[in-house]
Amino acid sequence: MDTGVVMQAPLFAALDSETAEQLVLSMSTQEFAKGKEIFHEGDPGDSLYVITHGKVKLGRRSPDGRESLLSVLGPGEMFGELSLFDPGPRLTSATTVNDTILIALHNEDLRTFISRHPEVAMQMLAGLARRLRRTNEGLSDLVFTDVPGRVAKALLDLSARFGQPYKSGVRVTHDLTQEELAQLVGASRETVNKALADFAARGWLVLGAKSVTLLDTGRLVRRAR
Incomplete structure (x- = not known):
């Protein structure tokens, strides 16, 4: 496990290294193959997860079966924490985007830990606030930004979290299908796809298999503005 990640x-974030390592040791490691569901919409929310390797996508399904992908998370990011504050x-x-390793902590254990380290709650609320801010920005983009602008913004966001220097650019292995x-x-x-093809024709990017x-x-x- 990459402790730094x-x-x-x-x-x-609010803990000293020794306390943080103790918390990590109290968490259970779980491994999932690509495409496996970690939990389903409507399931009881009983645990928080931190990604140590791989990617996880969070989405919702409408009553008529249509799917909406809300976010893609990678190493060092956590999810499932909302149930701690709002059971x-x-x-x-x-759902896992590729082979993924997580560490999980049951809500009861986390509540006990937070009672001893209340500063952790503030850090977690800050993390939730950042995710809420991104969600609100996404809703605004759906109303005020055209599709090419939203595509550009999504690529920049994926680049900020998963990009790696590559020759004269930044390689982003997002591992998403065209539909996702x-x-x-x-x-x-x-x-x-039309927007991506236009960006490629302008020389702004090079498309690859589940990467750009x-x-x-x-x-x-x-x-993106």
Whole structure:
């Protein structure tokens, strides 16, 4: 386990290294193959998870079967923490994008830990606030930003979390299908593919299999506004 990556999670940010390591040791490690569901929308919310390796997608399904991809999370990010502050059924489904390793902590154990380290609650609330802010920005984008702008913004967000320097650009291995990328943007696959093809034709990026290499982030930033 990459302890340095784990310590990036808001759960550990307020702790000294010794206390954080003790908490990690009290958590259970769980491994999931690609495409496995960790929990389903409506399931009881009884645990918090921190990703140590791989990616997890959070989504919802409408009554008529349509799917919406809300976010993609990677190493050092956590999910499932909402049930700690608001006990109830899960609001989303969590599914692995690729082979994934998580560490999990049951809510009862986490409440006991927070009672001894109340500063952790503030860090977790800050993490929830950041996710809420991203959600609100996404809702605003659906109303005020066209599809190419939303595509550019999604690519920049994925780059900030999963990008790696590559030749003259930034390689982003997002591991998403074309349909999942379209769900993340909130548009049809055809419209998103058209925007990606246009960006590629302009020389802003190079498309790959479940990846993209950003060559001109400045142009994408301007297009995302």
